Amino acid sequence: MKVAKFGGSSMATATQLQKVGNIIQDDPARKIIVVSAPGKRTPDDVKITDLLIQLGEAYINGESYEQSYEKVIDRFREITEDLSLDIALLEDIEQTIKSVISQDASSIYKLDALKSIGEDSSAKILSAYLCSIGLDASYINPKDAGIIVSNDPGNAQILDGSFARIYNLREKVGILVIPGFFGYTEHGELMTFSRGGSDITGSIVAAGVKATLYENFTDVDSVYAVNPSIVANPKEIKTLTYKEMRELSYAGFSVFHDEALIPAFKEQIPVCIKNTNKPHLPGTNIVAEKKQDEKCVVGIASDTGFSSLYVSKYLMNREIGFGRKLLNILEDEGVSFEHAPSGIDDMSVIIRDSKLTKEKEANITKRIYDELHPDTIIMHRDLAMIMVVGEGLVSTVGVAQKATTALASANVNIEMINQGSSEVSMMFGIKAADLNRSVESLYHVFFD
Amino acid sequence: MKVAKFGGSSMATATQLQKVGNIIQDDPARKIIVVSAPGKRTPDDVKITDLLIQLGEAYINGESYEQSYEKVIDRFREITEDLSLDIALLEDIEQTIKSVISQDASSIYKLDALKSIGEDSSAKILSAYLCSIGLDASYINPKDAGIIVSNDPGNAQILDGSFARIYNLREKVGILVIPGFFGYTEHGELMTFSRGGSDITGSIVAAGVKATLYENFTDVDSVYAVNPSIVANPKEIKTLTYKEMRELSYAGFSVFHDEALIPAFKEQIPVCIKNTNKPHLPGTNIVAEKKQDEKCVVGIASDTGFSSLYVSKYLMNREIGFGRKLLNILEDEGVSFEHAPSGIDDMSVIIRDSKLTKEKEANITKRIYDELHPDTIIMHRDLAMIMVVGEGLVSTVGVAQKATTALASANVNIEMINQGSSEVSMMFGIKAADLNRSVESLYHVFFD
Numbered sequence: 074m075k076v077a078k079f080g081g082s083s084m085a086t087a088t089q090l091q092k093v094g095n096i097i098q099d100d101p102a103r104k105i106i107v108v109s110a111p112g113k114r115t116p117d118d119v120k121i122t123d124l125l126i127q128l129g130e131a132y133i134n135g136e137s138y139e140q141s142y143e144k145v146i147d148r149f150r151e152i153t154e155d156l157s158l159d160i161a162l163l164e165d166i167e168q169t170i171k172s173v174i175s176q177d178a179s180s181i182y183k184l185d186a187l188k189s190i191g192e193d194s195s196a197k198i199l200s201a202y203l204c205s206i207g208l209d210a211s212y213i214n215p216k217d218a219g220i221i222v223s224n225d226p227g228n229a230q231i232l233d234g235s236f237a238r239i240y241n242l243r244e245k246v247g248i249l250v251i252p253g254f255f256g257y258t259e260h261g262e263l264m265t266f267s268r269g270g271s272d273i274t275g276s277i278v279a280a281g282v283k284a285t286l287y288e289n290f291t292d293v294d295s296v297y298a299v300n301p302s303i304v305a306n307p308k309e310i311k312t313l314t315y316k317e318m319r320e321l322s323y324a325g326f327s328v329f330h331d332e333a334l335i336p337a338f339k340e341q342i343p344v345c346i347k348n349t350n351k352p353h354l355p356g357t358n359i360v361a362e363k364k365q366d367e368k369c370v371v372g373i374a375s376d377t378g379f380s381s382l383y384v385s386k387y388l389m390n391r392e393i394g395f396g397r398k399l400l401n402i403l404e405d406e407g408v409s410f411e412h413a414p415s416g417i418d419d420m421s422v423i424i425r426d427s428k429l430t431k432e433k434e435a436n437i438t439k440r441i442y443d444e445l446h447p448d449t450i451i452m453h454r455d456l457a458m459i460m461v462v463g464e465g466l467v468s469t470v471g472v473a474q475k476a477t478t479a480l481a482s483a484n485v486n487i488e489m490i491n492q493g494s495s496e497v498s499m500m501f502g503i504k505a506a507d508l509n510r511s512v513e514s515l516y517h518v519f520f521d
Numbered sequence: 522m523k524v525a526k527f528g529g530s531s532m533a534t535a536t537q538l539q540k541v542g543n544i545i546q547d548d549p550a551r552k553i554i555v556v557s558a559p560g561k562r563t564p565d566d567v568k569i570t571d572l573l574i575q576l577g578e579a580y581i582n583g584e585s586y587e588q589s590y591e592k593v594i595d596r597f598r599e600i601t602e603d604l605s606l607d608i609a610l611l612e613d614i615e616q617t618i619k620s621v622i623s624q625d626a627s628s629i630y631k632l633d634a635l636k637s638i639g640e641d642s643s644a645k646i647l648s649a650y651l652c653s654i655g656l657d658a659s660y661i662n663p664k665d666a667g668i669i670v671s672n673d674p675g676n677a678q679i680l681d682g683s684f685a686r687i688y689n690l691r692e693k694v695g696i697l698v699i700p701g702f703f704g705y706t707e708h709g710e711l712m713t714f715s716r717g718g719s720d721i722t723g724s725i726v727a728a729g730v731k732a733t734l735y736e737n738f739t740d741v742d743s744v745y746a747v748n749p750s751i752v753a754n755p756k757e758i759k760t761l762t763y764k765e766m767r768e769l770s771y772a773g774f775s776v777f778h779d780e781a782l783i784p785a786f787k788e789q790i791p792v793c794i795k796n797t798n799k800p801h802l803p804g805t806n807i808v809a810e811k812k813q814d815e816k817c818v819v820g821i822a823s824d825t826g827f828s829s830l831y832v833s834k835y836l837m838n839r840e841i842g843f844g845r846k847l848l849n850i851l852e853d854e855g856v857s858f859e860h861a862p863s864g865i866d867d868m869s870v871i872i873r874d875s876k877l878t879k880e881k882e883a884n885i886t887k888r889i890y891d892e893l894h895p896d897t898i899i900m901h902r903d904l905a906m907i908m909v910v911g912e913g914l915v916s917t918v919g920v921a922q923k924a925t926t927a928l929a930s931a932n933v934n935i936e937m938i939n940q941g942s943s944e945v946s947m948m949f950g951i952k953a954a955d956l957n958r959s960v961e962s963l964y965h966v967f968f969d
Contacts, residue, residue, distance in 0.1 A: 288862030323865050393857045397848035404842045417771050474929040481922040493937030495864030
């Protein structure tokens, strides 16, 4: 049994939905389908979820929301009409929106319920369409699917008990279409996951039913070895391990929402990333383990927006607890760190800028001076991190040489190297201004 | 005013003492002389300090100590007779040893007092010899010199108040000869520094009198760019900064006892390492700052005896406080760490084997499992660390490339790289078995 998840671009128009129908029809093992809300039809289009948020926020602020409402209905009308589906379906969607708006609930819950309507309607439309082309399909609400979550609007977490309930979906006959992005609390309250949460639903359902494969249909042919906006037409990655995927997605790979695949990974469900528009292509397989001969550098990820807090103190390494106290101060301020290399008399802590407000920075600096009496504190800004990722990388002679040669030939000064903590990656810190030429040079050394 | 310290090999025989006399005579600025105990005359000889320790331990254990006693006296007799010094000097030394043995003191203090006799006698002999060749020299006891220390036998620490007292030595006339290695508590109890402590005395006195130069006379021509037992006839280092010296001595450079130079560095006293046997050579200068054009790799230090504690946990980087808690456990067990690189889901802590008993390791491992619930804990043993040291190294493009190329060409797998925390060094972790060929290859890349 396979679980297939279709993203927003696959649900955006009737034409796309027909492709989805063909893909489902092509393989009888595709029994459970998870869908996103209709996405953009053109680059400057607005996603239905964003229209629903506009609607919700207008309503909550007592402003006019009719325009957003009309836009949402128009989008669904276009799809249902183009697919020649029963008008009752559109009426049902309209009814759902109206009933959520008029619900007696606090704003935050109401907004969550409104946001979920994109996925919910998408699932209803797809199941109706699949029936219309002669398949035995039915819409399943996440509550009936067993997706029970924490009471945390906009950031719900799956509860452990859900997986056993979801397993029961295996008993159902026909194709099941489940809306992504939301679940229900044990008290029946609707809660959405964090943004991009249809990937989370797909992964949860695949884990729950112990699928033989979790297929994630999107609008790219595969995961690329490097960011295509930095290197044109980069190499496609055929196979990735879970660990490699995690390291790549950490540093700016945007195919996935960082934590979406965790439930599938935990159950060791193989994952395949495919393109709805070119389903004949092999896509990228993400698996628990790789064969020995496939081990090498698979990808280069990069991200900007890092700062480094450098602290030096003469004889620091004699002072038991210095590093711990420094990290303690960050923890007190709720600032997580990415990486904390330390030398004899020096320590650097790499922090994502997004986690470091001006106020937190001031508090942290003051406390370090007051409590640790360092000789120097320097905040280095505008750093970028590059991860060179690949299983077996740490045990291959010459990988560091290749990487540092690439950076030197691009005339890039390496601010930081971290190798040895992770088994599947090597990290380089550079100035953000040097990022593109660094990544290009690394790509050419490892992939040309 | 210069402070000159002469090491054990410079004090080992009459011939060596005559060289010391010539050196002192050569420069009238050499006003304060600090001396070690007589060292080995030949490679298989025994240092006087070791004979004194044997004597003390035999006495404490109620065993016969006469043989060690005779050996000590024989050594001093040889020196004093060869220098034609008054027989009263040898009698004074004998009397000192006897009075310490018969002292009513606890074993640990008695052992400290016995150990100090090597340096004390050395100073008395040198000052008598200097007088015999017509110089105005006098022996100064560390108590009279103002060297006041903590009550910590075998590991005394200088007290801050000492420096102002030592400054008064500037007022004294003639050449002052001070025994190294010990001081006195405020209550007048004799305490030795840690082993190699004559370097500590020299550095303290140089700082106290605010010397224009602290000359450290030893038996090597200079500090070498790499360990001469790994690379034959290595390049001599002309100038080092304090920071460079500290990074080099941390990782196995044995010219100095790690913390000996700290007092001199704190007062920004320039230091010169010279050879008693070839005083015309320039030696190595250690200074606070270097000129821009002298900035490059100055040395490669290496040391074995490291282990790495590797801990991995899925989603570690989401867990605020994980790193801090891990370091806290080490701190509770009194284990200081050298370096703690962290990745997304992994963290490694590098520890010196000498700090990690079997029992501590077991406690640490158990606590990490119980308190942090990691997926994996692995202790990697038999690691060696190599430091490539040089001011300006972090801001020079291509240094990492050169170093990793050297290691790859020696077919060495790099277990760990740490660059960016220290401003003057780059650290590589490798398997101890690969150490010699790694250092050789790095040396040839940076110095040939």
